[in-house]
Amino acid sequence: MPGRCLLIYMSILFISAQVMGQSYDIRGVLRDSGLHRLLYNGSVILLHAKDSFIVADTRADQDGRFIFKGVTDTSKYLLYFSYPGYAGYWYRVDASHPDIGTVNLFKKERLLKEIIVKAKVASIRIIGDTTEYVADSFKIQPNANVEDLLRQLPGLQIDQFGNITAQGPKVKKVLVDGEEFFSDDPTLVTRNLRADMIDKVQVYDKRSDAAVFTGVDDGVKDKTINLKIKEDKNHGIFGKTDAGAGTDEHYDVQGMFNAFNKKRKMALFATTGNIGRTGLGSADKQKIGSGDNDKGTYTGKGLPTATSMGAHYDNAWNDNGTSFNGNYTYNLMNVNGEDRIISQNNLPTGLILGNTYNKFDNNSIRHAGNGKYVYRIDSTATLTSYVNGVVMALTSNSEGSNTNLKEDSSFFYDNRTRNHNDYHSQSYTANVSLEKRLKAGRTVSVYFDNNFSNDRASGENYSISTFYGDNNLPDSTAILDLKRSMNDDWRINTLKAYFTSPLSKHLHIVFDYEGSNSYSNDDKRSLDPDKNENTSFSTKRTSDVWSHQAGVALNFSTAQLIIKAGNNVQAMRMNITEELEHIHLKRQFLNWHPNASMQYTVKPYNVINVSYVGNSTTPEKTQLLPMAYNNSQLVTWLKNPGLNNSFTHIIGVGYNSSKVSTNTYTGISGNITLNSRPIVQDLYVTSAGEYIYQYVNLSGYTNSNYNGTAYFSKKIMNVQTVFALFGDGGTAYSLINDRVNKLRFSSYSAGIELFGSKVKVYSMYLMGRAGYTMNQSSLQPDSKNDYWFVEAKPTLDIYFMKRFQLHTDVNYLWQEKSQAFSDNFSRVIWNAWIGRTFLKNDQLTVKISCNDILNENNGYSRTATNTFFSEERYTTIQRYFMIGATWSFTRFKTIAQ
Template sequence: MKRSLFILLFLILQQAYAQQQIKGTIVNGADLAALENASIVLLDSDSIMRYFTRADQQGKFQWNTIKSGNYIAIVSYPKFEIYSQSITVADKPLQLDSIKINSQSNLLEEVVVNQRIPIKIKGDTIEYDAGSFETEKNAKLEDLLRRLPGLTVSATGEITAQGKSVSKVFIDGEEFFGYDPKIAIRNVRADAVDKVQVYERKSEEAELTGIDDGVRLQTVNVVLKEEARKGIFGNADANIGTHNLFDANLFAAKFNKTERIGLTGNWNNMGNTGDASRIRMNNQIIGDPMYKNAGINYDNNFLQRKLQLNSSYNFNNRSLDNESESFRTQTLNNGITQETTQESRTRSDNKNNNLRAQVRYRIDSLSNLNIQLNGGIGSSASENISRSSTTRNAAFLANDFDRNNSGERNNENIDLRVDFRRRLNKNGRSINLHMNTHVDNSRATDLVDELTNYYDSLGMLNRSVLVDQTRLTDNKSNRLSGAINFSEPLSKQMNLTVGYSINSSSRTALINAYNNTDNGTVSVLDSLYSQNQLDAAINNGFDVNLSYNTEKVNINVSTKATYRYQELTDTYRDINLDRNFWQNNINANINYRISNSRNLTLGYQNNANVPSFAQLQPLQPPTNDLFRQLGNPDLKRETNNALNLNFNKFSLMNASSFNINASTNFTNNAIVNRSIIDSSGRTTTSFVNIQDFVNWNARINSNYTKPIFNGLVQFGPFAALNFDNNYQYINGELNRANNTNGNLGINANKQSSKGVDFNFNLSLGLNNEANSIQRELDNTAFRSSSNADLKYFLPYKFSLTQVIFYSYTGKTKVFPEPIQQFYMNLELTRKLLKSESLLLSLKAFDVFNSFNNINRSSSNGSFSETQQELLSQYLMVGLKWDFNKNLGKKND
């Protein structure tokens, strides 16, 4: 590992050498007057911008560190001709003669020059020019996103943009395999991309109704080149390995202007969802898994682009046979601790079919219709065999518990949404009608065999409880909602929307728990574990939304007042409840475009959350004898107030980006769980409002990205600070828990397909925990994480990829030993064929068999440590074929 890091550092440092200085002056060709602020750009042989600067008051410009090579210098100045010149940077400083450019008024012919700017800010959208960022041949969209300032892509494919997690990835404004955005970033070719746009969009509900709900979703939209919107492309790969491992993947797509068809398929026994043998991923195999997946995506426009269809279907089958061990300790009051150890074996098999379709129809120039249909059918089977024991103060046995359960489930759901929008006059007055219905049904049969033994203070068996049942579950729910909204422009900058909505929902939950008998007689219904529940709710809401938009400022304020009536009955428990609540939601967002390169966003949200049926009902049916959940019919609503701020800045002169986002949230009258554990280890839990204290938290994150070493490396430090102040109950006592987390780190990325390419991430952090009770458990722990993947380009089309991961989790008062995790993966590849589209690979995972699979977690006075059956060291041989027919190729 040290050797690899040394090589990485050496390769970065060597870029500082073989560099020279360039000087020059820009003047008016007519009178030789200096042209202040003239733009000077150096492009490499691939027309990718490498250097950028501006002339000073004397028209002079200077670069001090220009890497040797051939370049094209382009000089531009408003209302002057565009000047270009080929230059060669060798082994000595270069002094250019005075560059004379002429005013366009003196030109006899019109000159048209296309100049590429790598980053632009358009309102609240950040736009990257894909051609300005170099990637390897046959690279995918994922590789391109790693190169863009302000964006990061984790080893598992999660995207972060300007410090926020990306929830949607669009291709030309449309979802492509919307059920899994990773499919798009791992398969769309980087050389087919023209631009990448990053922005925050409103929720789908707000976009369709015009009423802002305060939800903002970080979104990436990939704009394809015009010539890349027609053609066939995809890839297929197969891998086999030791321990009978295999992984097969197929992706194929056909683009034809407006029509897009995509197919995907995965099959592996490694547990991951597609492309399981990726060398970058943490490929520890848990238990004995099997995963199958097949999907299709179809998009097209019909009726002269009046009708748009976006649809997808997906089938997946995931099964797992696993063994695990866990240890959990809970700190109770009066110096008492409770320790639980468990060994378990689980089996599961889940099958799901999901269909998604959206139709957008432009009826005429004034009317639009939007229809969305989502549906799913699924089934599952499971088995759980486990044994656990609980002690007090690591000395006195409180109980032991044996379980042998199995079950089968079937479910189906369908959701239909219709939105109609019509413009009523030329000034922009419009009406929006909305209807939504959702139906969800599930059935289950569970065989339950559980034995609980309780012991007295001397460790003698006190009593035993046997639960031997067949439980039949039948749940049905449906929801119907509608809304009407009117929008009226008050001026050119201001718009008002008012609306009314109604929502009706009902649900039946039937659980018949029959005690099994040995003599084969009719089973008897056990009312304690059974349920015959009906709940219903009606919401009536009024909405007001006011927006103000100028070139610099966008302001949006909305408020919604909702009256909710809900009732619940359960004939098995003689429960008959009805409650009513007022809910108020206020959302305000201000976006201020300070300049073309700086943007500031402020947001405020206020909302009220009413207690759920599960929290209100006096008693829920238990699942085993060790746990009871009580409700609280007297619960009140809780209110949340949230503030958030985001600032981003881009410098076009050095292609750097800076982003900072901060948020804070306050919850009054918070609904929290109050659990009490008795001397036998039984837990009884209920819900209460915290009326005298406020739960709150604060977050701040920042990151900075800048190209260094002549743009060869994207370098980015980042920092984060989180604080939580929460009031929770520990065994019936109110505890104030303060948690502070600080984190510092750096990212570095190089992709030039020469020498060594790399992605590197290093993070260092501290975690401090402080409590108002049980202060002896207050703790400060250090943690760190680093991962790097280095790709060495070798002769004869060979390459070697090295993935290194290391993490350290410090010791705590409960766990006095720290956890260190380390693994290294290697992949040797050879490109075949003239097009280099065929790739042969040999992969070695966890070369030193050093990965530690212990996981720890803590919450509200409870600390747990788990360890699972795991395979981390294995070898695989694979063959991958990238195919591309016409995609991205311009016609003559």
């Protein structure tokens, strides 16, 4: 019934519009003012005169002509014209003069720089492939940050974790005046820069560095946002401090200080706390999904205490001919907790049921710094140098137990472990590049990359295993007690060279060469309690790998069509010497890397992509000769020096359509991956429960994987609504006890996202998704791991009584029980806070918050790999209350106009 009423209402509006006003066509011709050359593909935008909102956009045809059909005569309009290298031009138009005739654009160099014209600028402009928003045209809260500003811009959506979607695709980088700020983490910028500092927000597809330099469009584009700082906000200091204390000794303190002076930007930040935040960006417990605790991030597993600091500096001189960008970060973190894993391994002989407990305490210190120096020798040559260094120390302690049962619940074996490890590593990178433009549109570029690394460690590993006989009584016991040490060195040197030359106006040829040498010295020793070396768990190895790769590609590029095809051939020579086992292995490999792609722009912001990539995959050194150091009491890795290449085919397709004027976005993408003669693990489980692994080529079999996504986004009743479908799956083969196992896996889901806000009233976000996951093994066809899942993440902010704000967010997850897991899993993490602002421009905010109100934040994850299914539960941060305050400060110099 509501749908029928809405349809009748829309019909009445449509008929009324037809009665009240007539329509007409706006047309004209675009050309150069001096040479009278028709400007093919010039951008023309139609906007409402009263609010500068975009109605439609088009491009001039080969005769310079453009037309907007069916424009209502009840409104007045503005036309905006742009063309690369030419000054933008505005023209007012209405129904009395629909044919505006010839529009002449002036080259930028012809304009007098001394003349300044002040005018009301449109809130949204499309300049070439860039959508530009004038920040002051959009209302935001006082003292708002950039993220709050972006929420108000048509075509942009931001979820509760700060992920940005722009005109469909995800935004990968947020730049400040064209430069990276601290890192490529967008939230570090959007959540820590003030919105009132921003002059313009530019959204565009950033081309690869190679494409920018050569002018040959390779189709590689990353959705990027560039924030242009206002002139009067680019001279001064600003920042914010945030502090809070809560129940159960929870605390969080952070601060950021920025000093901008024209092109020079300096920034400092520091954080400390135990609520899961490890920096000013997105590295918090709800965002990070990787297991890189040693990199200063928190995965959500365990109870963390973290301190981080950082410094940033960038500047440019000599009319941007020389620039420097440098960063330093420091991370100190301790994470401790417990985890429990129940698992099921489907073997040809039956099931092995596992129950694992582990208690851990990890401490890490990490220093990281980098610097990039760019020197433009002249208008045709650029020299760039980049250095990077990471120094890290990790101390880990753990103890645990692992019990394995047979399918009838009788004991297989149980194992108890105790481990201690002190690990130190250093890694340094030094890269130099020279890019030179030659005559007749040719380019040459050379890149020299170097990396030097070292790691050293000492530790102790203790393990005792008890094996059971058929009577379910202990049969035997084995003890392994080792003292471990490690001292390794690596060096990788790579030289790359590219040459491009035009064959015609639209066709380019690209030649490339890459030569590299990788040398490593691995010294990993294990000693028994009486300090005798245990060679069964020791490795001393040197490896020397040389690689030469050359290729050629053709690139055809027009305003609408980009076609690229090429092939690279790689010759690799590998020498490995195992000193303790007296093995000397020499292997040679010949690899092929064909590729082809097509990108067709049906019309502006409507793009079709088709691609193919083929790759020969060389076996890794540790697959040919696994290190004995990695063996344990129950796991043994066997060598396979005769391992051969596998080959991978990747076919991808995609379509994206964006219409900024109506906030309508459509996208479909998918790819298929085929891996022939794959390198797989051959697993053999002995009657005593020992796992023996070896890498082998599975000839005659092909692993496959597919994934696809389709979405449609449109603003409905002032709420941006996104409907999406997801699907992925495939087939993976492996060997288990000399039998081939075929694993079929797939997951299908449907989702919806809602974004909506009204300044000083509310801001809301909702993500909901439901789907079905399937896993089936050919060796155990009756043991499935199929289940339904539902997840929802709503967020709501309400502003009331002028200075109050109420925030609440929920993270809901439900997973159905399966044959592998006997219980449904359900979890609701509900967070909320209420705050009030004080001082001028709401510079001070005091708030009271509660994390995990229902106290249901139980650490949980499910995994499925080949025939192995597992369910993990672990210690994590649960309910606490906190009171805190945030103070923002600014002091900008007044710039004489």
